[in-house]
Amino acid sequence: MQKNIITLLFVLGILLTVAAQESGSVLIKNATLLTITDGVKEDTDLLIKNGKISSIGAGLSVGSDVKVIDAEGMYVMPGIIDAHSHIAIDAVNEATDPVTAQVWVGDALNPFDVNIYRSLAGGVTISHAMHGSANAIGGQCETIKHRWGVMDPEELRMKDAPRTIKFALGENPMRVHGEGQSIVPATRMGMEQVFRNSFEEGKAYAAAWKDFASGKTKTPPEYSLQKQTMADIISGDIIIHCHSYRADEILMLMNVLEDYGVNKICFQHVNEGFKVAPELAAFGAHASVFSDWWAYKFEVYYSTAYNAAILAKNGVVTSINSDSRELIRHLYHEAAKSQKYGGLSDNDALKLITINPAIQLGIDDRVGSLEKGKDGDVVVFSKHPLSIYAVPQYTIVDGVVRFDINEDPSDMRLDIDPEEAVPTFMEKSEHNHDDSCLQDVQGHFSHKH
Amino acid sequence: MNKMIRYSALLFSLLLIGSLSAQMVEKAEGGTFLLTGGQVYDHDKGMMGADLLIKNGMIAEIGSGLSAPDAKVVDCSGLEIYPGMIDSGTKLGLAEISAVSLTQDHSEIGTYTPHMEALTAINPSSVNIPVTRVNGVTTVLSVPGRGLFPGKAALINLHGYTPEQMYADFKAPVLRFPSTGKRGRWDRRSAEDIKKDSEKALKKLNKFWKSCQIYAKLGKKDKYNPQMAALLPVIEGEMPLMIEANKKGDILAALAWANKQEIKYVLTGAAEGYRVLDSLKKYEVPVITGPILDNPSRSSDKYDVGYSNAGQMQKAGIKVAIRTNETENVRNLPYNAGFAATYGMGWEEAFKAITLAPAEIFGVADKYGSLEKGKVANLFVSNGDPFETRTQIQHLFINGWKIPMESRHTLLYEEFLERDPGINR
Numbered sequence: 001m002q003k004n005i006i007t008l009l010f011v012l013g014i015l016l017t018v019a020a021q022e023s024g025s026v027l028i029k030n031a032t033l034l035t036i037t038d039g040v041k042e043d044t045d046l047l048i049k050n051g052k053i054s055s056i057g058a059g060l061s062v063g064s065d066v067k068v069i070d071a072e073g074m075y076v077m078p079g080i081i082d083a084h085s086h087i088a089i090d091a092v093n094e095a096t097d098p099v100t101a102q103v104w105v106g107d108a109l110n111p112f113d114v115n116i117y118r119s120l121a122g123g124v125t126i127s128h129a130m131h132g133s134a135n136a137i138g139g140q141c142e143t144i145k146h147r148w149g150v151m152d153p154e155e156l157r158m159k160d161a162p163r164t165i166k167f168a169l170g171e172n173p174m175r176v177h178g179e180g181q182s183i184v185p186a187t188r189m190g191m192e193q194v195f196r197n198s199f200e201e202g203k204a205y206a207a208a209w210k211d212f213a214s215g216k217t218k219t220p221p222e223y224s225l226q227k228q229t230m231a232d233i234i235s236g237d238i239i240i241h242c243h244s245y246r247a248d249e250i251l252m253l254m255n256v257l258e259d260y261g262v263n264k265i266c267f268q269h270v271n272e273g274f275k276v277a278p279e280l281a282a283f284g285a286h287a288s289v290f291s292d293w294w295a296y297k298f299e300v301y302y303s304t305a306y307n308a309a310i311l312a313k314n315g316v317v318t319s320i321n322s323d324s325r326e327l328i329r330h331l332y333h334e335a336a337k338s339q340k341y342g343g344l345s346d347n348d349a350l351k352l353i354t355i356n357p358a359i360q361l362g363i364d365d366r367v368g369s370l371e372k373g374k375d376g377d378v379v380v381f382s383k384h385p386l387s388i389y390a391v392p393q394y395t396i397v398d399g400v401v402r403f404d405i406n407e408d409p410s411d412m413r414l415d416i417d418p419e420e421a422v423p424t425f426m427e428k429s430e431h432n433h434d435d436s437c438l439q440d441v442q443g444h445f446s447h448k449h
Numbered sequence: 450m451n452k453m454i455r456y457s458a459l460l461f462s463l464l465l466i467g468s469l470s471a472q473m474v475e476k477a478e479g480g481t482f483l484l485t486g487g488q489v490y491d492h493d494k495g496m497m498g499a500d501l502l503i504k505n506g507m508i509a510e511i512g513s514g515l516s517a518p519d520a521k522v523v524d525c526s527g528l529e530i531y532p533g534m535i536d537s538g539t540k541l542g543l544a545e546i547s548a549v550s551l552t553q554d555h556s557e558i559g560t561y562t563p564h565m566e567a568l569t570a571i572n573p574s575s576v577n578i579p580v581t582r583v584n585g586v587t588t589v590l591s592v593p594g595r596g597l598f599p600g601k602a603a604l605i606n607l608h609g610y611t612p613e614q615m616y617a618d619f620k621a622p623v624l625r626f627p628s629t630g631k632r633g634r635w636d637r638r639s640a641e642d643i644k645k646d647s648e649k650a651l652k653k654l655n656k657f658w659k660s661c662q663i664y665a666k667l668g669k670k671d672k673y674n675p676q677m678a679a680l681l682p683v684i685e686g687e688m689p690l691m692i693e694a695n696k697k698g699d700i701l702a703a704l705a706w707a708n709k710q711e712i713k714y715v716l717t718g719a720a721e722g723y724r725v726l727d728s729l730k731k732y733e734v735p736v737i738t739g740p741i742l743d744n745p746s747r748s749s750d751k752y753d754v755g756y757s758n759a760g761q762m763q764k765a766g767i768k769v770a771i772r773t774n775e776t777e778n779v780r781n782l783p784y785n786a787g788f789a790a791t792y793g794m795g796w797e798e799a800f801k802a803i804t805l806a807p808a809e810i811f812g813v814a815d816k817y818g819s820l821e822k823g824k825v826a827n828l829f830v831s832n833g834d835p836f837e838t839r840t841q842i843q844h845l846f847i848n849g850w851k852i853p854m855e856s857r858h859t860l861l862y863e864e865f866l867e868r869d870p871g872i873n874r
Contacts, residue, residue, distance in 0.1 A: 121752040294778075296548060298549055336838035337838055388836050389790070
C-alpha cells in the first residue's frame with residue numbers, strides 16, 4: 001500500500017515537472033491586437049504554437065487539441081514586463097558591505113510566492129527580481145517568467161536572459177553603511193569613491209588573469225567572485241540597474257562609467273531623471289521610473305509625475321516599474337498615468353511596460369511585442385488596457401494560460417503557512433511607500449531618521 | 450510684424466517670470482464666475498446641459514441661459530462639471546516627507562490622546578496640497594494616527610492660508626480598535642503575543658472609557674482633564690466616534706463594543722468588510738474604506754478582494770465612502786474609486802463614495818458632495834470621465850475661489866520638458 005502511494009507520488013512528481021517545462025499552444029480569435037511594434041490590428045487572430053507566436057492574421061484555424069479563446073471585443077497586448085520588482089525571492093538585501101557584487105538573487109528564488117499569481121492577474125508575465133538598495137554595489141539580479149504552478153525555482157528563470165546587477169545611490173546606502181555602521185559611504189562624495197575603487201579592483205583583477213594566461217606571471221591572482229563580477233561589468237557582460245534619485249548622483253555615476261568604458265546602464269526610480277534627460281539620452285542610459293511616487297523621502301521631494309513623459313520625449317528609453325507587490329498588479333493603469341501627466345500616445349504609453357523594459361533587460365529580441373517568432377507571452381483584456389475599466393481576462397506565458405479569470409478560485413496558494421498573521425490596512429499603509437528596496441535591513445539602523 | 454515680435458517678447462518674459470518663481474503656485478482668483486455651456490453632473494439625473502453661477506463662494510444658480518453681468522465667464526462647452534471629490538481618510542497637511550520624522554505631525558506620543566487636534570497641525574503651505582487638488586480633490590479628512598485614541602480628525606478644503614479658513618465643519622475623535630492583526634511585514638510577534646497584546650489593549654480601552662462615562666455623569670467639565678473632555682461630545686451623542694478596524698474578528702469586536710456604548714460611530718478601514726456584510730447591515734453602520742488599490746490582507750484571499758470590497762458592502766445596503774489613506778498621493782482618489790467601480794460598484798455609486806456619501810457621513814451634505822444651488826462652490830471641470838486615467842481637469846473651484854491648475858509637478862514639467870540650456874552650456 002505504502003509502496004503504491006510512493007509510486008503515485010513519484011508519477012505525480014514527474015507529471016508536475018513535465019507540466020512545468022511544457023510550453024503551450026493557444027489560438028486567440030477576433031481580437032484587437034496592440035502589437036506595440038506594428039500598430040493596432042483590429043479583428044485579428046493570434047496563434048501561439050509550442051510557446052512561440054507563430055502567426056498573426058485573419059481566419060487562423062487549429063486542430064481540436066489547441067485551446068481557442070474567442071476574444072471578440074477584447075484587447076490583446078504583449079505580456080507586461082516589470083523592470084523592478086522583489087517578488088518571488090526569499091532575500092532582498094545582503095546589507096553587510098557596501099559592495100556585494102558576488103551575491104546573486106537567483107540563489108533565493110521562491111516559486112511559492114502568491115504575488116506571482118497576483119501579478120499575472122494584472123497581466124505581468126516577466127519581472128526583474130532585484131537585489132535591494134542597501135549597498136552601493138548590490139547583488140546580481142534575475143529576470144523571471146511568471147510560470148505560476150512550478151515548484152522548482154529553476155523553472156522560474158528566463159533562460160539565457162542577460163546578467164544584471166543592482167547598484168544604488170543616495171540615501172539608502174548612506175543610511176545603511178554611513179549612518180548605520182560608520183563606514184564609507186556616508187555622503188554622495190563617498191559613493192563615487194566606492195564605485196571607482198571597485199571598478200579599479202575589477203580592472204586590475206582582469207589584467208592579472210590576462211598576465212597569468214599569457215605566461216607573464218607564474219601564479220594566478222587570488223580568486224574573487226566580487227572582483228570577477230566587476231570585471232564582467234567592464235567587459236559589457238552585465239547590465240547595471242542603478243537605484244537613484246537625484247540628478248547630481250546620476251551625473252556622477254555616468255562620469256565614473258565613462259572612465260571605465262561601461263555603457264550598459266538603466267537608472268532605476270530616477271525621480272530627478274527629468275532634470276538631466278538630455279545627458280541621459282546622450283549617454284544612452286535608460287530610465288525605469290515610478291508613475292507618480294514621490295515625497296516619501298527627502299531625495300524625492302523635488303519630483304514630478306511628468307518624469308516618464310519628459311524622459312520619453314527627450315529620447316530616453318523609459319519604462320514604468322512597480323518595486324511593489326501592490327503596484328505590480330496594475331502596471332497598465334500606472335502606464336496610463338503618462339497620458340494624464342504628459343499626454344503620451346496610447347502606443348508610447350504601452351511601450352513603457354512592454355518593449356522598453358524588455359530593452360532595458362536585454363530581452364527585446366524575445367518579448368515585449370506581438371511579433372511572429374517571439375515568446376507566446378500575452379494578456380487578454382476586457383477593454384483597452386489604458387482604460388480604468390479594463391480587466392485582465394487571460395494571462396499567457398509561453399503559450400500556457402497561467403491566469404484565467406473564469407477559473408480563479410479564491411485561494412491560489414501553492415503552500416500554506418499556518419502561522420500567517422494578518423496585517424491591518426491602517427498599519428500596512430504606514431509602510432506603503434518605503435521602497436521595498438530596503439527590505440531585510442531594518443536591523444542595521446542604529447537609529448531612525 | 451514688429452507688433453508680433455513685441456508681443457512674443459512680452460509672452461516670453463511672462464513665461465520667464467513663471468519659471469523664475471520655480472516652485473511657487475499662482476494665487477487663486479476670487480469673484481463671481483459664470484460657467485457656461487458645460488454638462489453639469491447631478492447624482493440622480495446624471496448629466497445635463499446647464500450654466501452654473503458661482504457667487505460669494507456658493508453655487509448661486511444652475512440652469513440654462515443664465516446671465517450675470519458682473520461675472521467672469523468660464524467657457525465650459527464640451528466639458529463636464531462635477532462636485533469636488535472628498536477623500537474621507539488621509540494624512541494630508543499633517544505630513545510632508547514620510548521618512549523625515551520632524552515633518553510628520555499626525556502621531557503624538559501616548560495611548561489616550563483624543564484631545565489632539567489634527568486641525569491645529571494642518572500646514573496650509575504643504576507642497577502636497579496643490580498636487581492633490583489639481584486632480585479634482587477639493588476636500589479631505591486629515592486623520593491622526595498612533596495610540597488608541599490618537600486625536601480628532603478634521604475635514605478641510607484644500608485652499609486657504611490658515612487651518613481655520615480650510616476647515617470644512619466636521620471633526621471627530623478616532624479610536625484605533627485593538628487589533629489582532631500584524632502591524633506590518635516587520636511585526637515579528639507570535640500569533641499568541643498578538644492576541645495577548647490586543648486583549649490587554651481592550652481591557653485598557655474599557656477602563657478608560659468607563660472613566661470617561663463617569664466623568665460625563667459627574668459633569669465635572671470645569672476640572673481640567675482634556676483627554677476625557679475631548680470624548681464628551683461622543684458620549685453625549687453630539688459627535689460620532691471614528692473606529693478603525695480591518696480584520697474580520699476586529700470589525701465584529703468593534704461593532705459589539707460600539708453598540709454596547711450606545712454611541713454614534715463610523716467604521717473606518719473595513720478591509721475585510723466583505724466577510725461581515727450581515728453584521729454591518731444589521732447595525733446600519735456607515736463605512737469609510739480604502740485604499741482600494743491595495744493587496745488582500747491574507748495570502749489565501751482572492752486577488753481582487755481589495756478592488757471589490759467597497760462594491761460588495763455597498764450592494765449589501767451599507768453606506769460606503771472611499772478613502773486613499775494617503776499623504777502625497779491623495780490625488781489617486783478617483784482611480785481608487787475607478788477600480789471599485791470596475792470591480793462591482795458601478796460608476797454612480799463609486800462616484801457617490803467620493804462625494805455625497807462622505808458628506809452625508811460627516812453631516813455636511815447641506816454644503817458639500819453635490820452640485821446644487823446653495824451649496825459651497827467646490828467643483829471641478831474636466832474633459833471627460835474623472836475616473837479615466839487620461840482625463841484632464843481644466844478648471845477647479847474651492848469655496849468659490851478659482852484655483853490655478855499648478856503644482857510642483859506641473860511647474861517642473863514646464864521648466865524641464867525642453868530644458869534650456871540643454872546638453873551644451
